[in-house]
Amino acid sequence: MLVWGDGGQIPTDDRGLAYGDGLFETIRVSRHSPTLRQRHMQRLLTGAACLKIPLMASDLEAAVNSALARYRRDTDWVLKLILTRGSGGRGYTPTATPAPRLIASAHDMPTLPDPAGVSVCLSDWSAQVSGPFAGLKTLNRLPQVMASEAMPAGCYEAIMCDEVGRMLEGTRTNLFLRIGERWLTPPASQLAVSGVMRAEVMARLAQQGEPVFEQPLPTALMEHEDCRGLVLVNSVVGAVSVRQVGTLRLPVDAGLATITGHAFLME
Amino acid sequence: MLVWGDGGQIPTDDRGLAYGDGLFETIRVSRHSPTLRQRHMQRLLTGAACLKIPLMASDLEAAVNSALARYRRDTDWVLKLILTRGSGGRGYTPTATPAPRLIASAHDMPTLPDPAGVSVCLSDWSAQVSGPFAGLKTLNRLPQVMASEAMPAGCYEAIMCDEVGRMLEGTRTNLFLRIGERWLTPPASQLAVSGVMRAEVMARLAQQGEPVFEQPLPTALMEHEDCRGLVLVNSVVGAVSVRQVGTLRLPVDAGLATITGHAFLME
Numbered sequence: 001m002l003v004w005g006d007g008g009q010i011p012t013d014d015r016g017l018a019y020g021d022g023l024f025e026t027i028r029v030s031r032h033s034p035t036l037r038q039r040h041m042q043r044l045l046t047g048a049a050c051l052k053i054p055l056m057a058s059d060l061e062a063a064v065n066s067a068l069a070r071y072r073r074d075t076d077w078v079l080k081l082i083l084t085r086g087s088g089g090r091g092y093t094p095t096a097t098p099a100p101r102l103i104a105s106a107h108d109m110p111t112l113p114d115p116a117g118v119s120v121c122l123s124d125w126s127a128q129v130s131g132p133f134a135g136l137k138t139l140n141r142l143p144q145v146m147a148s149e150a151m152p153a154g155c156y157e158a159i160m161c162d163e164v165g166r167m168l169e170g171t172r173t174n175l176f177l178r179i180g181e182r183w184l185t186p187p188a189s190q191l192a193v194s195g196v197m198r199a200e201v202m203a204r205l206a207q208q209g210e211p212v213f214e215q216p217l218p219t220a221l222m223e224h225e226d227c228r229g230l231v232l233v234n235s236v237v238g239a240v241s242v243r244q245v246g247t248l249r250l251p252v253d254a255g256l257a258t259i260t261g262h263a264f265l266m267e
Numbered sequence: 268m269l270v271w272g273d274g275g276q277i278p279t280d281d282r283g284l285a286y287g288d289g290l291f292e293t294i295r296v297s298r299h300s301p302t303l304r305q306r307h308m309q310r311l312l313t314g315a316a317c318l319k320i321p322l323m324a325s326d327l328e329a330a331v332n333s334a335l336a337r338y339r340r341d342t343d344w345v346l347k348l349i350l351t352r353g354s355g356g357r358g359y360t361p362t363a364t365p366a367p368r369l370i371a372s373a374h375d376m377p378t379l380p381d382p383a384g385v386s387v388c389l390s391d392w393s394a395q396v397s398g399p400f401a402g403l404k405t406l407n408r409l410p411q412v413m414a415s416e417a418m419p420a421g422c423y424e425a426i427m428c429d430e431v432g433r434m435l436e437g438t439r440t441n442l443f444l445r446i447g448e449r450w451l452t453p454p455a456s457q458l459a460v461s462g463v464m465r466a467e468v469m470a471r472l473a474q475q476g477e478p479v480f481e482q483p484l485p486t487a488l489m490e491h492e493d494c495r496g497l498v499l500v501n502s503v504v505g506a507v508s509v510r511q512v513g514t515l516r517l518p519v520d521a522g523l524a525t526i527t528g529h530a531f532l533m534e
Contacts, residue, residue: 009276010284012370017277017349019408020287051409052416082284090377092408092415092438103279110357125399132392133409140407141286141359142318142400148359149319171359 002063004070005080005105014101016084019092020139022100023047027079028109028236032068034079036235039196044083047136053085053100063102071106078107078236082139110236115260117243117252118156118232120170122219123147127160127168127192135194143192144171157232159245162190166216173232174198177217178255180226187214197235201259210258219245228253231260269330271337272347272372281368283351286359287406289367290314294346295376295503299335301346303502306463311350314403320352320367330369338373345374345503349406377503382527384510384519385423385499387437389486390414394427394435394459402461410459411438424499426512429457433483440499441465444484445522447493454481464502468526477525486512495520498527 003010015021025044028035041060048055067079082103089095125147133140147158148171157170168186169175174195177184183205188194205212221227222245229252230242239260241252270277282288292311295302308327315322334346349370356362392414400407414425415438424437435453436442441462444451450472455461472479488494489512496519497509506527508519 003279005279008279010279012270012272012275012277012349012372014284015412017281017284017351017370018291018406019412020406021409021412024285051413082279084284092411093418094412094416103284105279132413138409139285139287140409142288142405142407144359145282145286145288145361146318146399149361151360 001086001099001101002066003101003103005103008103010101010103011087013087014084015086015089015094016082016101016139020141021051021094022053022082022084022139023051023137024083024139025081025137026236027081028076029068029073029079030076032072034064034068036196036200037064039199040235043137043194043196044081047138048083050132050136051085051138052094053083053098055083055100060102063104067104067106073106076109078109080105080107084139112237113156113240115240117241119154119244120157120159120232120242121152121155121246122167123150123158123160123171125150125158125160126163129190129192131189135188135191137193147171156240160192162216166218168216169193170232173234175217176201176212176231176233176259177221178228178231178253179221179224180228181211183210183212184215184217184221185212186216190216195234197233197238201233201239205258208258222248222250227251229256231256233259268353268366268368269333270368270370272370275370277368277370278354280354281351282353282356282361283349283368283406287408288318288361289320289349289351289406290318290404291350291406292348292404293503294348295343296335296340296346297343299339301331301335303463303467304331306466307502310404310461310463311348314405315350317399317403318352318405319361320350320365322350322367327369330371334371334373340373343376345376347372347374351406379504380423380507382507384508386421386511387424387426387499387509388419388422388513389434390417390425390427390438392417392425392427393430396457396459398456402455402458404460414438423507427459429483433485435483436460437499440501442484443468443479443498443500443526444488445495445498445520446488446491447495448478450477450479451482451484451488452479453483457483462501464500464505468500468506472525475525489515489517494518496523498523500526
């Protein structure tokens with residue numbers, strides 16, 4: 001069932017509310033068209049299959065088209081989709097035949113980051129990921145909420161680490177660190193959210209012949225003599241260089257432009 | 268703001284829905300009185316403080332009293348409270364002055380388990396716990412949902428293990444294993460939910476001079492020659508012995524009765 005975010009309400013027995021039993025997507029709409037549409041649709045469909053929430057691709061596409069018509073704007077905006085397993089079930093156990101809800105809402109674009117680069121912090125809140133949920137954009141997002149809540153003023157993003165202090169991801173961005181001619185990014189299997197922009201960037205870097213290695217990022221790498229800089233990406237803001245992590249100033253090398261260049265992302 | 272579960276609705280921008288940004292309690296009401304009331308209230312207040320969701324003890328008590336009057340029944344029932352951070356904020360970052368929602372709903376008692384004992388399974392879904400959230404009854408409950416969903420028919424509970432296969436807790440129960448004269452129960456710091464009945468049982472066993480040791484439970488302990496049985500507890504059903512874990516039959520020794528005895532829990 002499709003619920004509109006502008007004034008719509010949901011019953012208090014919805015399982016998205018009760019248990020975070022669902023998924024979401026946050027999609028930039030540019031010139032009336034969802035950016036990276038197929039990647040967003042595919043992640044939501046894959047997540048629904050993993051959680052065993054029935055969702056037909058054709059129903060999802062129809063809902064997105066309805067939302068694009070309903071919320072039509074001439075400037076860029078953000079379409080948020082929330083998919084829940086719907087109402088009911090006995091405690092945690094879902095009903096055998098769930099009736100999912102899809103909630104579609106429209107939001108203004110966030111303030112875009114300074115193209116010259118941003119300042120970020122390392123979070124004390126670690127990203128919590130377990131095998132089957134890794135990478136899925138589920139509604140279980142308390143670690144990201146608490147890491148965001150703790151961000152100092154002026155900080156653009158909080159980077160969450162694994163249990164041994166290696167950087168995994170921002171609360172709402174994925175990481176690409178450039179060391180010499182290599183790009184490093186933490187592996188999807190260890191991420192709380194495997195971003196669609198991360199996937200797009202990896203595909204484009206591969207096309208351009210720039211090698212990407214998937215590995216967690218020890219913070220010491222940022223002080224490596226060949227470190228050329230760190231880039232944050234997500235599908236709403238695109239990409240931005242990091243000038244500073246905590247008190248550590250980072251280089252913003254021209255070599256980062258293969259990701260941060262506007263044409264690269266928006267072409 | 269108090270929302271009633273019988274017909275009430277919440278806006279689609281509630282953060283409990285968006286991120287599981289909140290907590291819940293499930294309370295048995297017996298003879299018009301919430302069982303283990305103070306333990307439930309204290310866990311919710313402690314969790315709210317940890318998540319920085321403003322909640323006054325006096326407001327919570329008043330809401331519970333209103334719910335008891337509204338939903339009054341002569342037979343036992345279950346009062347469910349959901350506390351969310353309320354609407355709004357910019358993405359994950361909460362507003363500086365959240366306006367929380369408290370949702371109160373009434374539910375029938377679940378079917379009580381066979382007092383002769385139940386059959387349970389070991390879940391492939393591990394409990395996901397990180398330091399600051401350990402034990403708190405947050406709305407991030409997808410591991411419990413998926414473990415429940417995967418339970419075979421006839422199985423009363425799914426026991427979730429840590430990453431090295433030691434038993435931690437059921438999806439909705441805590442564990443007490445009796446080895447000789449000792450009771451063993453996994454430590455609160457490693458639990459997804461630290462049950463109020465678990466705390467009550469521990470306090471009563473201490474009063475009776477029966478020692479309880481907090482440690483994870485390797486499954487091999489169930490085959491130890493001194494194993495006298497395994498007990499599941501929660502605040503709605505009380506306690507029940509486990510007759511079988513997967514294909515392994517367990518003893519149900521008379522010594523379990525210090526927990527499973529009705530008078531012990533309900534006096």
